[in-house]
Amino acid sequence: MFLEIKDLSVKIENKNILKSLNLNINKGEVHAIMGPNGSGKSTLANVLAGKEDYEILNGKINFKDNDLFDLNIEERAQEGMFLAFQYPVEIPGVNITPFLHSAINSKRKRMNEAEIDNLSFAKLLKSKASDLGINIDMLKRSVNTGFSGGEKKRYEILQMSILDPDLAILDETDSGLDIDALKIVTDGVNKLKTKNNSFLIITHYQKLLDYIKPDYVHVMVNGSIVKSGGSEIASEIEKDGFQKFQ
Amino acid sequence: MNIQDNYLKNKKNIFFSQNKDIQNHREKLLNVFENDRFDKKNNESLKNINLKNFIDFEYKYLIPDETSVINNNQENSYSIVSVNGHCSSFKDDKIEITKILDEDYNDFSKNDTIDNNDHFVNLNSLFLNSGFKIVIKKNNNIKIKISNIITDDNLTIFQKNNYICEEGSSLNLIEEYENKNNSTSNILNVIKLEKNSQLNHFLIQDNSPNHNLIITSHSSCKKNSIYTQKVYNFSEGYVRNFHYSELVEINSEADLQGIFFLKDDNTSNNKTFVKHLAENCKSNQVYKGILNDHSKATYFSNTHVDQVAQKTEGYQLSKGILLSDNASYFSKPELKIHADDVKCSHGSTIGPIDENAIFYLRSRGMSKIAATKILISSFINEELGSIDNEQMSEIIQKKLVRYLSKVK
Numbered sequence: 025m026f027l028e029i030k031d032l033s034v035k036i037e038n039k040n041i042l043k044s045l046n047l048n049i050n051k052g053e054v055h056a057i058m059g060p061n062g063s064g065k066s067t068l069a070n071v072l073a074g075k076e077d078y079e080i081l082n083g084k085i086n087f088k089d090n091d092l093f094d095l096n097i098e099e100r101a102q103e104g105m106f107l108a109f110q111y112p113v114e115i116p117g118v119n120i121t122p123f124l125h126s127a128i129n130s131k132r133k134r135m136n137e138a139e140i141d142n143l144s145f146a147k148l149l150k151s152k153a154s155d156l157g158i159n160i161d162m163l164k165r166s167v168n169t170g171f172s173g174g175e176k177k178r179y180e181i182l183q184m185s186i187l188d189p190d191l192a193i194l195d196e197t198d199s200g201l202d203i204d205a206l207k208i209v210t211d212g213v214n215k216l217k218t219k220n221n222s223f224l225i226i227t228h229y230q231k232l233l234d235y236i237k238p239d240y241v242h243v244m245v246n247g248s249i250v251k252s253g254g255s256e257i258a259s260e261i262e263k264d265g266f267q268k269f270q
Numbered sequence: 271m272n273i274q275d276n277y278l279k280n281k282k283n284i285f286f287s288q289n290k291d292i293q294n295h296r297e298k299l300l301n302v303f304e305n306d307r308f309d310k311k312n313n314e315s316l317k318n319i320n321l322k323n324f325i326d327f328e329y330k331y332l333i334p335d336e337t338s339v340i341n342n343n344q345e346n347s348y349s350i351v352s353v354n355g356h357c358s359s360f361k362d363d364k365i366e367i368t369k370i371l372d373e374d375y376n377d378f379s380k381n382d383t384i385d386n387n388d389h390f391v392n393l394n395s396l397f398l399n400s401g402f403k404i405v406i407k408k409n410n411n412i413k414i415k416i417s418n419i420i421t422d423d424n425l426t427i428f429q430k431n432n433y434i435c436e437e438g439s440s441l442n443l444i445e446e447y448e449n450k451n452n453s454t455s456n457i458l459n460v461i462k463l464e465k466n467s468q469l470n471h472f473l474i475q476d477n478s479p480n481h482n483l484i485i486t487s488h489s490s491c492k493k494n495s496i497y498t499q500k501v502y503n504f505s506e507g508y509v510r511n512f513h514y515s516e517l518v519e520i521n522s523e524a525d526l527q528g529i530f531f532l533k534d535d536n537t538s539n540n541k542t543f544v545k546h547l548a549e550n551c552k553s554n555q556v557y558k559g560i561l562n563d564h565s566k567a568t569y570f571s572n573t574h575v576d577q578v579a580q581k582t583e584g585y586q587l588s589k590g591i592l593l594s595d596n597a598s599y600f601s602k603p604e605l606k607i608h609a610d611d612v613k614c615s616h617g618s619t620i621g622p623i624d625e626n627a628i629f630y631l632r633s634r635g636m637s638k639i640a641a642t643k644i645l646i647s648s649f650i651n652e653e654l655g656s657i658d659n660e661q662m663s664e665i666i667q668k669k670l671v672r673y674l675s676k677v678k
């Protein structure tokens with residue numbers, strides 16, 4: 025199994041958020057999680073990425089034959105996990121280019137691959153940016169600083185395509201994007217898709233799933249997955265909302 | 271030993287002890303010490319100070335054998351080595367350097383703006399044992415680098431320097447304080463900028479843990495003159511930076527900036543104070559600190575706007591990153607405005623490093639330590655980016671790397 029979440033219960037500030045959550049993802053699969061606001065979707069994404077504010081009450085997570093809880097934040101990333109944040113943080117003064125360059129090299133180092141030099145990296149970054157319709161000038165700016173909502177999301181996808189992860193988690197990447205930007209971003213995701221990597225796509229609109237076809241759709245309500253199935257579930261939600269799952 | 275006995279015992283080694291006026295002035299200062307209750311609460315010059323070390327000290331001073339060196343290495347560019355606060359006299363058609371002893375003291379101290387509340391300035395006046403005066407002559411554009419060397423352990427240097435930038439002159443001044451011995455330097459710089467002159471003043475402070483540096487400056491700016499001061503404090507020993515500016519004539523500017531990097535149980539006290547005494551002047555006071563381990567810092571900033579000083583622009587900012595729960599940074603901005611047409615502001619943000627930013631960077635594969643370092647560098651990005659002197663930029667970068675190498 026590629027990612028296996030078993031009986032996961034998580035609490036923050038005396039509030040139980042995730043409750044005995046189970047989820048399995050195989051290599052090459054695209055999974056979607058849909059759920060109303062506050063159901064715990066971002067919490068799940070953050071716990072997977074290793075955010076330390078949460079208390080893990082119970083459960084196990086296996087990722088690529090590792091106990092995920094044995095890996096710290098950067099080790100998870102270096103092992104091929106990537107989270108496109110719902111709310112990417114602004115980091116003034118940290119330039120995008122050297123930061124991403126150092127990030128990709130720390131991953132290569134862990135994988136015993138040769139580091140990528142300045143020139144090749146600059147080329148790679150430029151070509152990926154132009155694929156995503158990102159202005160070259162934006163690459164000179166500080167991480168997310170002063171970006172519009174849409175620019176931030178695009179920039180998350182740019183980082184994803186540079187780091188080429190095995191498991192990409194997209195937390196409401198569609199929100200804040202107009203239809204043209206949504207097309208560009210989902211194109212980027214589809215291009216990256218191979219039979220060796222997997223996607224976990226978090227959204228609460230069905231729209232995104234018109235562009236990225238999921239193999240499985242899960243409904244998350246109140247910290248647990250209450251229903252799983254194929255893309256027909258997304259259509260059900262589109263029609264009737266989350267009401268009937270609650 | 272109390273100050274009085276200490277002074278009397280060493281009197282013959284102290285400058286100008288024979289001068290009647292000075293005698294009188296010093297008697298008064300001794301009285302101040304005698305009667306002061308050293309009220310730590312209300313006297314900013316006493317915050318975070320171990321009084322015992324500073325008031326009850328062993329006076330020791332050696333007139334250096336080595337005479338200081340003045341090199342006119344390139345056109346308009348001078349390098350000076352000051353030894354135990356001494357500098358030999360020098361003169362050409364652009365600058366004039368005078369030993370303090372060759373000065374008529376009355377002339378030397380004529381425009382003193384001594385703050386009776388600041389005990390360290392009072393100590394400087396009492397125990398004065400070194401110093402010099404540098405005049406940049408009219409309309410010259412000069413670069414000076416001063417290396418401050420101290421020759422022996424346990425010296426107490428009480429040094430006073432006068433800088434005068436004559437009309438239309440421009441001075442780029444780099445001062446280095448890099449001492450490895452257990453001495454104490456108490457330095458007072460009195461800086462005068464005449465009409466249309468400019469002084470860019472850089473102070474690089476990088477002393478070893480047992481060296482104390484107390485540095486105070488009083489600058490005053492006449493019409494259209496600009497004083498810019500940038501302090502880089504990498505010292506592992508105590509440093510006090512107290513810097514006062516007076517904008518005495520229209521269209522003048524004072525820019526007092528500092529960054530400090532503290533670790534272990536080091537302390538640094540900082541203060542900037544700008545008095546707007548004329549119309550249309552600008553001031554800027556910005557201090558940023560990075561504090562690790564058990565280190566402590568204070569920063570007091572002040573803008574005073576006189577009632578005649580209309581169209582004043584005054585800006586104050588203090589920022590700090592606390593890298594440890596045991597580090598502390600106390601900052602207090604103050605504004606006193608007596609004119610109505612002014613633009614003044616102040617801000618202060620002090621806190622631990624942004625955990626969300628660390629998480630973001632790590633989630634891309636960067637190690638925690640690399641993420642911390644990149645965030646510290648970004649915190650002072652603006653200050654580092656604005657150094658237009660390549661050699662200095664390199665020096666500062668090196669010291670920053672050294673500081674960061676100790677961050678865990």
Ligand SMILES: Nc1ncnc2c1ncn2[C@@H]1O[C@H](COP(=O)(O)OP(=O)(O)O)[C@@H](O)[C@H]1O
Nearest residue numbers: 036037039041060061062063064065066067068
């Ligand atoms: N740091 C926090 N402190 C307290 N409660 C939190 C915190 N973060 C999230 N929550 C709560 O956890 C629940 C789930 O939040 P979240 O995972 O962001 O939901 P979703 O992404 O599905 O909208 C919400 O009720 C939210 O208020």
Ligand SMILES: [Mg+2]
Nearest residue numbers: 065066110196
């Ligand atoms: Mg969310």
